[in-house]
Structures are given as structure tokens and as C-alpha cells.
Amino acid sequence: MTSPELVPILKHMLNQSPSLDLVFQALADPTRRAMVERLVRGPASVSALAEPLRMSLPAVMQHLQVLEASGLVRSEKVGRVRTCQVVPSTLRTAEEWIGERRTLWERRLDRLGEYLAEHPDHPQDGSAP
Numbered sequence: 357m358t359s360p361e362l363v364p365i366l367k368h369m370l371n372q373s374p375s376l377d378l379v380f381q382a383l384a385d386p387t388r389r390a391m392v393e394r395l396v397r398g399p400a401s402v403s404a405l406a407e408p409l410r411m412s413l414p415a416v417m418q419h420l421q422v423l424e425a426s427g428l429v430r431s432e433k434v435g436r437v438r439t440c441q442v443v444p445s446t447l448r449t450a451e452e453w454i455g456e457r458r459t460l461w462e463r464r465l466d467r468l469g470e471y472l473a474e475h476p477d478h479p480q481d482g483s484a485p
Contacts, residue, residue: 375427379450382426387411388419392428392442399441402431 382388391405406416420440423429427446431438 375446376449376453378426379428379446382422382428383450385419385422388423391419391423391440392447395429395440395442396447399439402438402440405440 383392387409390409394400394405402413402416402420405420406413409416420429420431423440424431427443429440430443431440433439
């Protein structure tokens with residue numbers, strides 16, 4: 357049986373999951389997270405993003421393609437320079453999903469704390485009475 361508080365979250369998750377899956381898959385890689393961290397500070401060219409990384413430019417481009425496919429990053433080419441920037445709304449979607457989970461667990465822990473406060477006679481070390 358599904359609890360009433362989970363129904364709106366479940367509906368929201370079903371509506372968000374394909375794009376959210378791509379976002380979390382993209383962020384699963386440390387190189388891509390480093391790129392996003394750099395782009396949060398402002399737009400950067402591909403060569404600027406590649407500079408601190410120990411990889412070829414084609415490898416950097418592959419990482420950027422994953423970030424673009426997830427919707428986390430968009431790029432624009434002007435002349436010979438491709439400039440990338442983060443897409444804040446996509447980042448917010450992931451942040452909201454994580455925040456909803458955090459809120460749910462905080463409520464559960466609060467309820468557990470209230471229960472334990474109301475029942476102080478129960479052992480707290482996990483052993484049976």
C-alpha cells in the first residue's frame with residue numbers, strides 16, 4: 357500500500373524520470389561534474405574547459421555531448437569558438453528532486469524522534485528487553 361504522502365512524489369517522479377535519469381547519468385562522471393562546476397561560474401569555451409583536464413579534445417567533446425543531451429549544458433558556436441553554459445533550470449530540477457527526498461526523510465526521522473521521546477522505556481541500543 358502506498359502512503360498518501362508518497363502519491364504526489366510518485367506522480368512527479370513518473371513525469372520527470374526520463375530527463376532526470378539523463379541528468380543523474382551525466383553527473384555520475386567526475387569529469388562531467390567538474391565541467392558543470394566550472395560552468396556554474398559562467399560560460400566557457402571548450403578549450404577553456406579542456407585545459408585543466410588530462411584528456412584529448414575529442415574526449416572532452418564526448419563529455420560535453422552527454423551534458424548537452426541531458427539538458428544540463430548548452431553550447432553555441434561563433435566562428436571557430438564553441439562556448440558552453442550551464443542550463444540553470446535543468447540543474448534546479450535535479451536539486452528539487454534531491455530536496456524532496458531530503459524533506460521526506462527528515463519528516464520520517466522527526467516522526468521516529470517523536471516516537472522514541474514518547475516511548476523512553478524502549479532500549480536504545482537495539483537489544484531486546
